Amino acid sequence: MLSWFFNPWMLMGGLAVASPILIHLLNKRRFKIVEWAAMDFLFDAEKKNKRRVQIENMILLLLRCLAMLLIALMLARPFLPSNVIGAFSQTRQLERIIVIDDSLSQRVLVDSIPAMQKTKESVKDLLRGFASSNESEDWVSVWLTSDPSQRLIDYKPLTESTLPEILQVVEQIDCSDQVADYSASLGELDRYLQGQREDVGRAVYIYSDLRDRDWRPLANQDAEAAPRNVAKRIGENSVGTFVVDTGGEQDQNLAITGIRPDGLLVSDKSVSFLVDVTNFGKQTVNEISVLFQVNDAQAEYESIGVLGPGKTETLVFNYFFNRPAPNDLLNQNLQRKSRVRNFRIRAEIDRQSLGEDLKQDQLIEDSSRFYAARILEGIPVLLVDGDPSAISERSETHYLQSLNVPGTGLSMTDVTVSELETVSLADFQIIFLCNVDEASPDRIKELTKWVEDGGSLVFMPGNRVRATTFNDAFHRSGDGLSPLKLDRMAGDPTMSRWVNFEPDPQVHPSLRVILESDASSLGKIDVFSWWTSILDENLIGKTVSVPLRLTDKDNSPAMVDRTLGNGRVIVFTIPGDGDWTMWPSSPTYAPVMIDLIDYLLGQSKEASTILLGDTISQPIDLSAFANRATLRDPAEESVEAVAKPVDAEDSDAIIQEVTFENTGRAGFYDLKFQRHDGGTESTLYASNYDPQESRLDRLAPTEQEDFFSGKNLQLISGEELASQSVSGSNTEIWLQILMILFGVLVTEQLLAYWWGRKR
Numbered sequence: 193m194l195s196w197f198f199n200p201w202m203l204m205g206g207l208a209v210a211s212p213i214l215i216h217l218l219n220k221r222r223f224k225i226v227e228w229a230a231m232d233f234l235f236d237a238e239k240k241n242k243r244r245v246q247i248e249n250m251i252l253l254l255l256r257c258l259a260m261l262l263i264a265l266m267l268a269r270p271f272l273p274s275n276v277i278g279a280f281s282q283t284r285q286l287e288r289i290i291v292i293d294d295s296l297s298q299r300v301l302v303d304s305i306p307a308m309q310k311t312k313e314s315v316k317d318l319l320r321g322f323a324s325s326n327e328s329e330d331w332v333s334v335w336l337t338s339d340p341s342q343r344l345i346d347y348k349p350l351t352e353s354t355l356p357e358i359l360q361v362v363e364q365i366d367c368s369d370q371v372a373d374y375s376a377s378l379g380e381l382d383r384y385l386q387g388q389r390e391d392v393g394r395a396v397y398i399y400s401d402l403r404d405r406d407w408r409p410l411a412n413q414d415a416e417a418a419p420r421n422v423a424k425r426i427g428e429n430s431v432g433t434f435v436v437d438t439g440g441e442q443d444q445n446l447a448i449t450g451i452r453p454d455g456l457l458v459s460d461k462s463v464s465f466l467v468d469v470t471n472f473g474k475q476t477v478n479e480i481s482v483l484f485q486v487n488d489a490q491a492e493y494e495s496i497g498v499l500g501p502g503k504t505e506t507l508v509f510n511y512f513f514n515r516p517a518p519n520d521l522l523n524q525n526l527q528r529k530s531r532v533r534n535f536r537i538r539a540e541i542d543r544q545s546l547g548e549d550l551k552q553d554q555l556i557e558d559s560s561r562f563y564a565a566r567i568l569e570g571i572p573v574l575l576v577d578g579d580p581s582a583i584s585e586r587s588e589t590h591y592l593q594s595l596n597v598p599g600t601g602l603s604m605t606d607v608t609v610s611e612l613e614t615v616s617l618a619d620f621q622i623i624f625l626c627n628v629d630e631a632s633p634d635r636i637k638e639l640t641k642w643v644e645d646g647g648s649l650v651f652m653p654g655n656r657v658r659a660t661t662f663n664d665a666f667h668r669s670g671d672g673l674s675p676l677k678l679d680r681m682a683g684d685p686t687m688s689r690w691v692n693f694e695p696d697p698q699v700h701p702s703l704r705v706i707l708e709s710d711a712s713s714l715g716k717i718d719v720f721s722w723w724t725s726i727l728d729e730n731l732i733g734k735t736v737s738v739p740l741r742l743t744d745k746d747n748s749p750a751m752v753d754r755t756l757g758n759g760r761v762i763v764f765t766i767p768g769d770g771d772w773t774m775w776p777s778s779p780t781y782a783p784v785m786i787d788l789i790d791y792l793l794g795q796s797k798e799a800s801t802i803l804l805g806d807t808i809s810q811p812i813d814l815s816a817f818a819n820r821a822t823l824r825d826p827a828e829e830s831v832e833a834v835a836k837p838v839d840a841e842d843s844d845a846i847i848q849e850v851t852f853e854n855t856g857r858a859g860f861y862d863l864k865f866q867r868h869d870g871g872t873e874s875t876l877y878a879s880n881y882d883p884q885e886s887r888l889d890r891l892a893p894t895e896q897e898d899f900f901s902g903k904n905l906q907l908i909s910g911e912e913l914a915s916q917s918v919s920g921s922n923t924e925i926w927l928q929i930l931m932i933l934f935g936v937l938v939t940e941q942l943l944a945y946w947w948g949r950k951r
Contacts, residue, residue, distance in 0.1 A: 205264030212256035295372035302440035340377035401439030427905030444473030448561035458601035481545035534876035562878035570603025578627035591776035618813035627654035644757025648792035654767030683721030700739030702788035826859025
């Protein structure tokens with residue numbers, strides 16, 4: 193019977209019932225008997241009223257004792273279980289809420305059966321037991337941890353007639369490829385319970401494989417939002433909450449946790465790919481073979497001799513990406529348009545190498561990983577010549593054009609300032625503005641968006657640049673593209689005096705190779721003229737660095753590197769020709785420029801690999817492409833989306849963005865665009881499992897006991913679930929007790945007053 197009280201220890205207050213009795217007895221002892229002459233007459237009167245007074249005093253004493261008992265009972269918060277209420281009422285509504293972990297780890301075998309299959313059988317047995325007749329007042333809801341906002345079954349009557357349909361829905365449940373988010377799913381359930389009617393009981397069944405990572409709080413998560421604490425609150429707000437253990441003790445697992453290129457992805461060169469293999473188990477695994485395949489080419493194999501528990505080994509695979517034949521129509525289109533080819537790369541653990549001991553790798557799905565390689569058919573670089581000349585050697589871009597030779601991977605296009613206004617920025621990844629000080633406001637706005645989306649812009653101002661014009665167009669009081677505000681041209685035009693370069697001690701990636709080969713090489717470069725400039729020193733070390741300075745008295749910047757969004761802006765204070773310096777004709781110029789392009793290209797590479805569930809967002813240049821794009825997923829299903837402005841208020845923006853959400857399958861996603869000239873281009877993405885899902889460690893037994901002990905909360909196995917009985921809602925009756933207490937106190941006061949007057 194103590195289980196019928198929320199605060200049974202408060203029943204100890206019932207001992208206070210003795211207080212009215214003690215007071216009554218003490219009051220009898222305080223009177224002193226004094227005999228006097230008229231007492232004989234009083235004795236006669238007392239004999240007539242004594243029995244009536246005793247009865248009245250006893251009734252008052254009983255009422256006072258009852259009041260003390262009612263106070264203790266009310267504080268103990270008694271309730272009537274639904275089975276007791278059911279004896280007096282026809283209504284016994286109960287909603288049974290079933291939460292199923294449908295994450296990837298449910299594919300682990302438990303007693304040679306996938307955990308998800310065991311879960312579904314347990315749920316179906318549970319439902320069959322509840323749907324005993326068409327008279328049942330039970331209702332059922334089914335939630336999945338992969339998508340708690342969308343209920344698989346939402347408050348459906350559970351009767352014999354509805355049971356077949358409900359069982360069919362349960363049978364169709366399959367594991368998703370995404371991580372189980374217990375914080376989100378249990379948090380959603382907690383909010384649901386707190387907002388529902390109190391006259392309906394709710395029993396909760398949480399099917400979980402008790403993986404350690406699922407029940408741990410997220411980084412920087414509030415303690416109250418941690419899954420274990422939310423589960424305890426769910427127990428308090430339900431008539432019963434059962435955490436059903438569907439997992440097994442086997443936690444040994446191998447996984448491919450990463451694929452990444454080591455260097456630029458360019459045709460006509462061998463590219464190294466690094467493949468990470470991790471042992472998430474507690475046992476050492478020997479002789480693991482891993483295959484590596486590009487498109488449909490023959491797979492290559494590498495082996496790991498010994499991989500200890502918790503260790504990661506990196507294998508290196510090399511692949512040579514041939515340039516398409518010159519007469520290939522595809523190649524001609526690539527050279528003219530995107531200059532990018534997509535390659536599908538897959539790395540996979542060869543399970544045959546594990547022999548008969550397949551228990552070393554409990555989860556098959558994470559033994560494969562995908563990478564979308566976007567191979568450049570020449571790095572697309574745009575050179576804008578602000579001082580073109582019929583004599584090639586006098587051109588502002590002459591020395592940069594000399595880099596456009598086989599082996600560099602560069603594919604350069606040279607245009608004038610006026611042609612810059614109409615060129616498609618989306619066709620290029622790096623743009624050099626050589627001796628350019630202006631562009632139209634619209635083009636500057638588009639350049640800014642292009643850089644923020646991952647493009648790289650290089651300024652090389654010369655003697656045709658006007659400081660005021662440049663600053664108004666590109667600096668804009670610190671809000672423009674250039675971090676430098678040009679001041680004036682300095683130096684000696686007669687070239688009789690010069691200064692040299694002084695590299696920063698923190699060597700810039702574009703200068704590392706040349707300085708490692710000859711640390712004094714750049715210090716020997718003569719610079720006769722340069723632009724002095726003004727730089728906000730507060731930005732240095734944050735978004736701006738100065739890799740190269742001059743040895744003049746002001747130690748003027750010669751090269752400034754700025755991060756802007758996902759892209760970069762490089763500003764030199766010397767031009768790209770040989771009018772102001774001997775550097776372009778020196779042996780160090782070409783290596784530095786090539787390394788600079790490699791550095792910028794590395795910064796501007798778009799992410800081709802995402803985690804399952806991530807959003808795919810891709811900018812579209814509406815001057816070259818239609819505003820619609822089509823995404824084909826790994827199951828060959830297609831969905832279309834319309835490009836939208838990044839800034840909702842700028843509906844006329846040329847650079848817009850197309851977005852696709854819910855990448856819920858592992859594999860390759862092919863995003864296709866339609867060009868205005870009728871051609872198509874595609875961008876390939878690879879979606880992979882979160883490596884954390886490969887951790888199969890379960891909560892320790894002591895933690896299981898601690899996590900799942902609380903009011904109306906218990907941990908049970910699927911077999912034990914059949915013996916559990918929860919029905920109806922528990923109804924508290926403290927309000928009724930309070931009303932009775934009020935009546936008792938009022939009655940006691942009225943009787944005491946009435947009988948006192950008569951006496």
